[in-house]
Amino acid sequence: MSETLLIDEIIAKYQEYVNPGLTALMRFAGFSDVEVFAEGCILKTSSGEEYLDCLGGYGVFALGHRHPKVVEAVHRQLDEIPLSSRTFFNAPLAILAESLARITPGNLQYSFFSNSGTEAVEAAIKIARAASGKPNFICTTGGFHGKSMGSLSATGRDVFRKPFNPLVPGFMHVPFNDAAAVKEAIDENTAAVLVEPIQGEGGINLPSDSYLPELKRICEDTGVYLILDEVQTGMGRTGALFACEQWKVTPDIMTLAKALGGGVMPIGATIATKEIWDKAFGENPLVHTSTFGGNQLACSAALAAIRAIEEEGLLQNAKIQGKKLLEGLRQVQTRFPNALKEARGLGLMIGVEFEIEDVAELSINGMSRRGIIAAYTLNNPKVIRFEPPLILTAEQTEKIINVFGESVEEAINALGV
Numbered sequence: 001m002s003e004t005l006l007i008d009e010i011i012a013k014y015q016e017y018v019n020p021g022l023t024a025l026m027r028f029a030g031f032s033d034v035e036v037f038a039e040g041c042i043l044k045t046s047s048g049e050e051y052l053d054c055l056g057g058y059g060v061f062a063l064g065h066r067h068p069k070v071v072e073a074v075h076r077q078l079d080e081i082p083l084s085s086r087t088f089f090n091a092p093l094a095i096l097a098e099s100l101a102r103i104t105p106g107n108l109q110y111s112f113f114s115n116s117g118t119e120a121v122e123a124a125i126k127i128a129r130a131a132s133g134k135p136n137f138i139c140t141t142g143g144f145h146g147k148s149m150g151s152l153s154a155t156g157r158d159v160f161r162k163p164f165n166p167l168v169p170g171f172m173h174v175p176f177n178d179a180a181a182v183k184e185a186i187d188e189n190t191a192a193v194l195v196e197p198i199q200g201e202g203g204i205n206l207p208s209d210s211y212l213p214e215l216k217r218i219c220e221d222t223g224v225y226l227i228l229d230e231v232q233t234g235m236g237r238t239g240a241l242f243a244c245e246q247w248k249v250t251p252d253i254m255t256l257a258k259a260l261g262g263g264v265m266p267i268g269a270t271i272a273t274k275e276i277w278d279k280a281f282g283e284n285p286l287v288h289t290s291t292f293g294g295n296q297l298a299c300s301a302a303l304a305a306i307r308a309i310e311e312e313g314l315l316q317n318a319k320i321q322g323k324k325l326l327e328g329l330r331q332v333q334t335r336f337p338n339a340l341k342e343a344r345g346l347g348l349m350i351g352v353e354f355e356i357e358d359v360a361e362l363s364i365n366g367m368s369r370r371g372i373i374a375a376y377t378l379n380n381p382k383v384i385r386f387e388p389p390l391i392l393t394a395e396q397t398e399k400i401i402n403v404f405g406e407s408v409e410e411a412i413n414a415l416g417v
């Protein structure tokens with residue numbers, strides 16, 4: 001079977017058995033190929049093309065693909081005990097929980113482990129309700145917390161919510177970066193304020209410096225929990241291990257997933273203070289559970305990932321390359337002010353907002369033809385996000401900037417805008 005036939009057959013199976021609409025979307029964006037190998041920042045396809053992965057699995061690949069320390073830890077664990085019997089104590093889970101208590105800010109202490117970001121958010125919602133005895137949550141317009149029923153109720157975009165109504169009751173949305181709106185929305189039935197420190201899928205929206213400290217103060221004053229969803233911003237993405245540290249704010253509950261598994265295993269975590277934990281799980285330790293959550297394979301990957309981030313100076317590299325990338329993208333923006341509205345970001349969590357959606361789509365296509373994978377944010381198709389691995393080199397940063405400039409220019413010329 002020739003490589004081309006193989007690619008066509010795989011795409012036909014997507015069309016026939018997976019999701020025809022998604023197949024069309026992927027084709028239009030220029031991703032008509034099959035991924036077969038990945039290492040570091042590079043992804044290879046069946047047709048022999050090489051791509052610099054600038055999307056990074058929506059933030060999963062902080063350590064790049066197949067980081068050797070994570071792969072080694074997972075191999076070792078695979079040969080011992082990969083999944084828990086769920087009867088005896090599990091060493092990687094215990095050590096990971098201790099590590100998270102050590103590296104997360106404030107007095108976050110107890111961890112519940114799951115397998116994805118949406119599950120981490122579901123757990124946070126349930127823990128906050130059980131601990132507070134109150135039903136309601138204040139979230140933000142454009143915020144993204146996942147697509148299962150509870151987390152979707154917190155997600156602030158109608159296009160994802162509408163087909164599934166009625167959602168879980170008790171979720172109210174206020175504009176992001178508006179602490180006064182949160183204050184006004186809080187009442188005696190509010191359990192928690194649930195926000196991302198930087199909106200990822202909403203379009204890489206940064207808060208003002210006062211936003212998170214103000215939310216913290218409002219939550220403290222009103223006895224409402226602050227839940228920070230660090231599923232995308234966590235594990236070094238912004239140049240700090242957790243984005244909330246950039247504003248010296250400590251949540252009562254934090255959610256993690258994506259990069260936590262070192263780009264090798266899926267894992268989610270919900271970390272809360274002892275006070276909250278005792279209230280939520282005090283009467284019944286089995287009130288919230290997951291069969292696969294906290295399995296040894298995933299926990300050993302997360303432990304190796306934490307070690308690698310600490311040992312390899314990746315926070316510093318995220319800051320340095322992030323600054324260079326943002327500066328370069330801003331220069332491109334000034335060349336095409338009619339097409340590009342703004343480049344913004346922190347560390348290696350960067351977005352470029354376009355004036356016209358079609359130019360963004362065509363630019364993504366142009367970048368993929370030039371060997372760079374990028375994508376728009378789920379809740380805002382006018383924003384192309386750049387979330388490359390934190391191991392990115394200076395040469396790779398340079399390449400991203402150049403390719404982006406060429407692709408935007410090509411898209412503008414093609415569309416005549």
Ligand code: PLP
Binds near residue numbers: 058117196229231258
């Ligand atoms: N929370 C945030 C901030 C996210 O960005 C995402 C996914 O993009 C999620 C939750 C949901 O994660 P998952 O897709 O692993 O369920």
